[in-house]
Amino acid sequence: MPIEPGKTPFQVDLRLHLRERDEDRDLTRVICELATASRYIIHSIRTGELGVAGTSNLYGESQLKLDVLADRIIRKRMLHTGVIAAIASEEREEIQVVDPDGKFSVAFDPLDGSSLVDVNLAVGTIVGIYKGNDVFKPGREMVAALYILYGPRCTLVYSTGHGTHEFAMNALMEYTLVQENIQMAEKANIYAPGGIRNQYSPAVEAFVSHLEERGSKLRYSGGFVPDINQILIKGQGVFLYPHLRNMPRGKLRMLYELNPMAFLVEQAGGAASNGHQPILDIELEGIDHCEPVFIGSKADVAKVEGLIKTLDS
Numbered sequence: 025m026p027i028e029p030g031k032t033p034f035q036v037d038l039r040l041h042l043r044e045r046d047e048d049r050d051l052t053r054v055i056c057e058l059a060t061a062s063r064y065i066i067h068s069i070r071t072g073e074l075g076v077a078g079t080s081n082l083y084g085e086s087q088l089k090l091d092v093l094a095d096r097i098i099r100k101r102m103l104h105t106g107v108i109a110a111i112a113s114e115e116r117e118e119i120q121v122v123d124p125d126g127k128f129s130v131a132f133d134p135l136d137g138s139s140l141v142d143v144n145l146a147v148g149t150i151v152g153i154y155k156g157n158d159v160f161k162p163g164r165e166m167v168a169a170l171y172i173l174y175g176p177r178c179t180l181v182y183s184t185g186h187g188t189h190e191f192a193m194n195a196l197m198e199y200t201l202v203q204e205n206i207q208m209a210e211k212a213n214i215y216a217p218g219g220i221r222n223q224y225s226p227a228v229e230a231f232v233s234h235l236e237e238r239g240s241k242l243r244y245s246g247g248f249v250p251d252i253n254q255i256l257i258k259g260q261g262v263f264l265y266p267h268l269r270n271m272p273r274g275k276l277r278m279l280y281e282l283n284p285m286a287f288l289v290e291q292a293g294g295a296a297s298n299g300h301q302p303i304l305d306i307e308l309e310g311i312d313h314c315e316p317v318f319i320g321s322k323a324d325v326a327k328v329e330g331l332i333k334t335l336d337s
């Protein structure tokens with residue numbers, strides 16, 4: 025979408041961007057309410073308590089108060105839209121059915137990387153949006169995905185299936201366009217290797233060695249959102265949280281982390297695979313379904329798929 029004459033990108037706000045692309049009005053409402061939720065979340069991160077809430081989520085991880093707070097904030101804004109069928113959150117064991125006839129459902133990690141907040145590293149909210157009341161469809165059936173990155177700047181990256189676009193929060197806490205239709209290069213100059221290296225399979229070990237021999241630089245923060253954001257905004261890179269000897273399904277969750285990020289990266293011309301097939305084509309086995317992930321520059325994802333076929337089979 026060409027920026028109107030006389031308008032600089034920074035004058036195009038999120039709602040206007042969605043409206044000018046004739047997006048569904050109710051989907052626009054859901055995305056804008058998520059943007060509103062981020063204002064409260066960023067405020068809580070910068071001023072809130074960091075103590076442990078004393079409860080734990082499905083995976084047995086102790087929940088930081090901010091996790092619980094972020095979950096509540098997003099949930100409240102979703103109910104405010106009036107168009108939500110179901111809400112799935114990484115911080116809750118049950119999917120909340122709001123209105124079985126609701127137009128959209130959301131699956132989100134309200135504060136991914138929350139263990140990084142107390143060391144002042146960037147964290148984020150990850151959201152997948154589905155038509156109707158079923159969030160267990162393959163990710164390719166999502167109607168939209170977005171993440172919000174709470175870093176030195178607060179940025180929002182979204183896609184409704186027509187490209188991936190970046191916005192930044194201004195002094196008035198509004199999101200204005202930074203760039204649209206992000207395009208990723210075929211090959212990576214940076215790589216983000218998750219997991220413990222001595223648990224890597226022969227193929228993953230060979231892949232990382234290949235990247236290093238090519239001069240790729242290691243960029244890994246321990247936060248999925250900032251690590252993926254760096255790859256998207258730099259327009260190249262590859263993130264891996266692979267199958268490990270001690271964690272054959274990897275660590276990251278299909279519903280809350282992998283599907284939304286795969287949607288955004290594919291829309292930017294990248295690829296996302298579990299080493300054998302696209303993440304977005306995988307049938308979900310359940311709410312806590314984890315998969316290995318290789319995501320980013322297309323040629324590098326294809327490279328590691330080839331190595332897995334040759335060396336790991």
Ligand code: AFP
Pocket residue numbers: 085135136137138139140218219246247248249275276
């Ligand atoms: P937390 O949400 O428990 O901090 O985990 C963050 C995360 O799910 C994802 O954001 C990172 O990419 C990944 O874990 C980092 O895992 P390692 O700590 O094993 O590197």
